Amino acid sequence: MNVVVCVKQIPDPADPGQMDPETRTLKRDVKLILDESDSYGVEMGLQLVDAAGEGEVVLVSMVPNNEVSGLRTALAMGAGSAVLVSDEALAGSDALSTAKVLAAAIRRCEADLIITATESSDGYTGTVPVQIAELLDLPSATFAKSIEIDGDVAKVQRQTEDGYDEIECSLPCVVSVTAGVVEPRYPSFKGIMAAKNKPVDELDLAALGIDPATVGWAGARQEIVDIAEAPAGEAGEIIHDEGDAHERILAFLDDLKIL
């Protein structure tokens, strides 16, 4: 059972990220970490490989400057190897370009299953997983809260507003995993030491056979036209109980369509 897990390495959300006013994108020249959203996919992949009793988790990541610090975390958790794609021509890639690159990298991996997060913590478009599936001509399932492998079928519980759908997908397929559905393990010290020697296959566009004109700024069909500061959070409304507080809270929640 070979499970490919796509992992994005992002600037640490704990350190306020900086936007580049020229390109209107996030500056990525800081130390990058494993996107927490992807740690759930890594955990799920590791559990599936454990359950299968053979195979390994292969990480696939596209990132500037061959950055590996986020990959190292996932390798320390137990992933077996990684494919890392970096190329100067990738700067400015939109979601579709990213999906093209990831799909090309995944093609080299003989994957039985491809796992992604439903959305990254920084870019947040949530479009990459299905684009990968389309480019690889594979079935896909989104918002998975659990995956079980039964022969050559993936049984997926798919989170919905009222509960979950049970669906089956033939393997190989692409499944995007919802955050918080498993408890990602902490890397063990042995894992941290071993991660240093695990194979990381570093590839550029030429190695993947991708024409630089079709990706990066050159190929982007999506442009970020403007960025603005998020409005500061407004002070909440304080309800003083004069006997009717419960009714006013209910009305407030109703307005927000939470009820």
Place this chain on the structure above:
Amino acid sequence: MATEQALADEMVDAVRTWVDRDVIPNVADFELSDEFPQAMFDQMCDFGLFGSTIPEEYGGLGLDITTYTRIIEELSRGFMSLAGLLNTHKIGAAMIGRFGTDEQRQRFLPRMCDGSFRAAFSLSEPDAGSDTGALRCRAERDGDEWVVNGTKMWVTNGMRSSLVMLLARTPDDRITCFLVEKEPGESFEGITVSKKIDKLGYRGIETVEMSYVDHRVPHANVLGGDDGIGHGRQYALSALELGRINVAARAVGVAQAAFDAAMAYSQQRETFGRPIFEHQAIQFKLADMATKLQAARLMTYDAARRADAGQRVDLEAGMAKLFASEAAFEIASDALRIHGGNGYTTEFPVERYFRDTPLMIIGEGTSEIQKLVIARKLLERFPVE
């Protein structure tokens, strides 16, 4: 051998993340009730902490003292008792590594890496604490075995451990260290946990009184073999020398937690129309706390680095332990004052820091004993010609 910096950082980071996420939010739930922190212990095993300082050839990770020190600091920042789970084990492993025979190293160290076979360290007795020479627990030779009788006090991890580094008096009237193997639990072949000590702080981890009645230890379990007979006290004191760096690291960890709590509270709590941080009396307290904390940490790291470089640290480790433990107690006490009435309640963690810090002043040599040791070493290092 020094641990590679990047790897050391990743390990310390992993522990820090865990402490922030899973330790700090949960300690208050069970600390006062003195419950064993099973889930935290399990995660410590999963990290590989129990084998962290055991050499790689015996299945451990062979981490250097500096890295271990940083890890102890992080654990103690969350919950000081967690460092205690490791400490006696690490002392035991260090004694076997340094003074055990080849056969003893092969027999014990590989089993000590995963946390399933833990060590306790048993030197103190009801009437022999600072005065280690006053030990009364006795071991008599009987063929291939030794027969142990006596009462030991203050045995941290005594009940749950599988191995006790037991210091006992042998017929030549000198002190010998025995590797006492036992099943974890309240009694085993003449060994009884005669009392569980209820403590001010350092809760969740057991410290017990243990009595030995005709308990038999194979001669093969005399630490250091035939040559080890009569050298137990020297082995123990030498292991405690490194242990002092560890106690200093614990003090730094708790002091950091106390400082962090006070720093945050002082900016949130308002009196007379402004945050209490803006009152100069509070500023001065925090400035002193931060300065002491910084000095304690630097002294501790310095001792650890010297030890890693193979230099003598008899003086530096004692100084770090003395300074850091006293500083931690003062910082915890100031943090409590800064919290006002809230500091005196279990709603805030500072009362725990206040209860935990005195241990570092007493354990592994009180401050008074520390000063005696430091003075003695000073004379050795700086004699007049």
